[in-house]
Amino acid sequence: RKEVEQDPGPFNVPEGATVAFNCTYSNSASQSFFWYRQDCRKEPKLLMSVYSSGNEDGRFTAQLNRASQYISLLIRDSKLSDSATYLCVVMNAGGTSYGKLTFGQGTILTVHP
Amino acid sequence: DAGITQSPRHKVTETGTPVTLRCHQTENHRYMYWYRQDPGHGLRLIHYSYGVKDTDKGEVSDGYSVSRSKTEDFLLTLESATSSQTSVYFCAISESGPGQGYSNQPQHFGDGTRLSIL
Numbered sequence: 001r002k003e004v005e006q007d008p009g010p011f012n013v014p015e016g017a018t019v020a021f022n023c024t025y026s027n028s029a030s031q032s033f034f035w036y037r038q039d040c041r042k043e044p045k046l047l048m049s050v051y052s053s054g055n056e057d058g059r060f061t062a063q064l065n066r067a068s069q070y071i072s073l074l075i076r077d078s079k080l081s082d083s084a085t086y087l088c089v090v091m092n093a094g095g096t097s098y099g100k101l102t103f104g105q106g107t108i109l110t111v112h113p
Numbered sequence: 114d115a116g117i118t119q120s121p122r123h124k125v126t127e128t129g130t131p132v133t134l135r136c137h138q139t140e141n142h143r144y145m146y147w148y149r150q151d152p153g154h155g156l157r158l159i160h161y162s163y164g165v166k167d168t169d170k171g172e173v174s175d176g177y178s179v180s181r182s183k184t185e186d187f188l189l190t191l192e193s194a195t196s197s198q199t200s201v202y203f204c205a206i207s208e209s210g211p212g213q214g215y216s217n218q219p220q221h222f223g224d225g226t227r228l229s230i231l
Contacts, residue, residue: 044156
């Protein structure tokens with residue numbers, strides 16, 4: 001089982017749609033979680049951290065479910081500019097891997113007119 | 114954007130030649146990282162540094178070495194490049210990182226280096 005798993009997609013949605021991505025992680029002791037966004041041929045950029053109580057940043061909402069070991073990202077009112085690959089990132093806990101990031105392979109989102 | 118500069122941005126070289134990639138930061142962050150990104154594998158950690166002259170291995174460190182002689186510079190060297198090292202290489206920085214009592218600071222990435230080894 002991969003440490004961090006994401007549905008690779010692609011997700012193709014019209015402008016204005018709501019789309020949700022899920023991500024599961026295998027290490028129950030993981031402490032910190034992030035969503036990054038990566039545009040084609042560009043570097044990953046931090047989209048948002050994911051907090052235990054859930055958090056929202058404009059049209060983006062992140063949720064964490066520790067019991068089921070998954071995190072989610074909800075995008076409301078999709079824009080063309082939201083088209084990108086979304087990376088689920090988990091910070092490892094315990095042992096020599098403490099503090100290291102494990103990246104999912106990413107979910108591709110395409111928003112069309 | 115975080116002050117991270119990678120050089121070169123693109124490089125094509127031949128198998129068996131040495132290659133050095135440079136990462137330069139202006140943020141004075143303690144931690145610096147080298148990743149490679151390949152289709153089907155996502156981002157994988159090669160090496161990281163937690164201070165001047167302090168480095169440690171990541172999950173795919175074979176065939177790579179690193180050096181950090183100044184806080185702002187982190188070098189990645191392929192002593193004898195192989196075709197399997199063709200990849201996109203990203204440098205990242207963070208204020209806190211592996212081994213610290215708290216490590217919830219995200220990492221910020223440079224623009225990447227596209228390396229092709231023929």
